[in-house]
Amino acid sequence: MEVALCPNSNEVHIYARSGSQWVQTHVLKEHDLLVTSIDWAPRTNLIVSCSQDKNAYVWTLDRATSVWKPTLVHLRLNRAATQARWSPLEDKFAVASGDKCVAICYFDEENNWWISKHIKKPIASTVLCVDWHPNNVLIACGGTDMKARVFSAYIKGVDQKPAPTVWGERLPFNTL
DSSP states (O other): OOOEEEOOOSEEEEEEEEEEEEEEEEEEOSSSSSSEEEEEEETTTEEEETTTTOEEEEEETTTTTTTEEEEEEOOOOOOOOOOEEETTSSSSEEEETTTTEEEEEEEEETEEEEEEEOOOOOOSSSEEEEEOOOOOOOOEEEEETTTTEEEOOOOTTBOOOOOOOOTSSSOOOOOO
16 A cells, blocks of 8 residues: 655655555655645556646656656646646546646657646636546536536547536537
């Protein structure tokens, strides 16, 4: 059993259970400012972290060397990232931000990097929290404007066409 946490700094610490004790096994150092969110995908064993430095990193464990390797995510944010959350299928993740948008991030095989598409309108405030619907397409977000919204985060080429839901049959990206 392992757990990742941020000790109110720019680092992510990973601890493993050893008997009745927790032992620090790794320190992930890549962010410049306070880490605001960490999410560990259990099936793929990938960690996403985001920070006040406007960046997100996807951490991959190299099993041969037992070292976590960071990959910078191209977020295109002008303000702090506030929360990161993996989708249920762990093929993309969302990053909430103070930039009045949610970045939906996915891996681009052709260029070998993580890129993002932004959900912007009608969000008019800092987005503090995001969470995924089990269908891997719909995402709920809440912000400092005291509103919760549900959007489609469907990305052509990444997602399968979703089954019809109470939210509609067609779910193009950024649909409210």
